[in-house]
Amino acid sequence: MMIVNVSAYRFQTVPREDLARLKADLQARAVTLALKGTILLAEEGINLYVAGESSAIQAYQAFLADETPFGGLFYKESQSETAPFRHMRVKIRRELIRMNVDFIQPERGTAPHVLPAELKRWYEEGKEMIVLDTRNDYEVALGTFQDAISLHIEKFTEFPEALKQLPESAKQKPIVTFCTGGIRCEKAAAYMLHAGFTEVYQLSGGILNYFTETDGAYYNGECFVFDHRLTIDTTQTETQTEACLAARVNGAVHTDACPYCAHLRESRRGVTA
Numbered sequence: 001m002m003i004v005n006v007s008a009y010r011f012q013t014v015p016r017e018d019l020a021r022l023k024a025d026l027q028a029r030a031v032t033l034a035l036k037g038t039i040l041l042a043e044e045g046i047n048l049y050v051a052g053e054s055s056a057i058q059a060y061q062a063f064l065a066d067e068t069p070f071g072g073l074f075y076k077e078s079q080s081e082t083a084p085f086r087h088m089r090v091k092i093r094r095e096l097i098r099m100n101v102d103f104i105q106p107e108r109g110t111a112p113h114v115l116p117a118e119l120k121r122w123y124e125e126g127k128e129m130i131v132l133d134t135r136n137d138y139e140v141a142l143g144t145f146q147d148a149i150s151l152h153i154e155k156f157t158e159f160p161e162a163l164k165q166l167p168e169s170a171k172q173k174p175i176v177t178f179c180t181g182g183i184r185c186e187k188a189a190a191y192m193l194h195a196g197f198t199e200v201y202q203l204s205g206g207i208l209n210y211f212t213e214t215d216g217a218y219y220n221g222e223c224f225v226f227d228h229r230l231t232i233d234t235t236q237t238e239t240q241t242e243a244c245l246a247a248r249v250n251g252a253v254h255t256d257a258c259p260y261c262a263h264l265r266e267s268r269r270g271v272t273a
Helices: 016-032 054-067 116-125 156-165 168-172 183-194 206-213 245-250 259-267
Strands: 003-011 036-042 045-052 076-080 088-092 130-133 143-145 175-178 200-203 219-221
Touching (some): 003 054, 003 183, 016 036, 016 054, 045 054, 076 206, 116 206, 130 143, 156 183, 175 183, 175 206, 183 200, 206 219
Parallel strands (some): 036 088, 130 175, 175 200
Antiparallel strands (some): 003 076, 036 045
């Protein structure tokens, strides 16, 4: 039996006093349905990645729609032979994806979305644009879009400062931001608009949705995912990566101090997209 993996997020205001109750409700229902995964809650919304049998996933989606403030989520779906998570955890965080810039609130406005098929068409047409990878270096090293620019960050909190690497002229050019599932590029795009970039887009649903909606053209390599699959290809099939990321990237020998493996250990405690 194949396992269904779904991820979703939304920036929306959640009253602080409701977080503890929502955490308990989300955890209890997920456990009842034998789901595994991670859900992050914050005053700015929800970010989830859960896996289980198809009927259980459908039941949980119905529960979210009917009994929580999170109806109408856009789900990205894939399948795997085994559950990519070992536990079910619901956590309350200060931010869904940490940037440490309090005035950036995507719920109040962010960049327009570009659909996967439209981005592919832009590539085919040779559209003049900057494609900006908002992910961390260890993710970019495994795969990215053709001609994409990386800011060489180790964590997302470095994005605002790293953005200064782009020339001033970039503020007047079309820029498409992307990440794994959409949440980081949504926050990054909102920050870029605040910083004076005039034509910013975000890839709708991120790389995962691009793989779902297109044939994966113009994406080169693998995609790091924040679960025990580690990496997937453009068909969203696990690539059986077993070596530590440092070994794959630069020939280093795996040790407990390996910074790439440290990122993997951290990803297994939380969820990012």
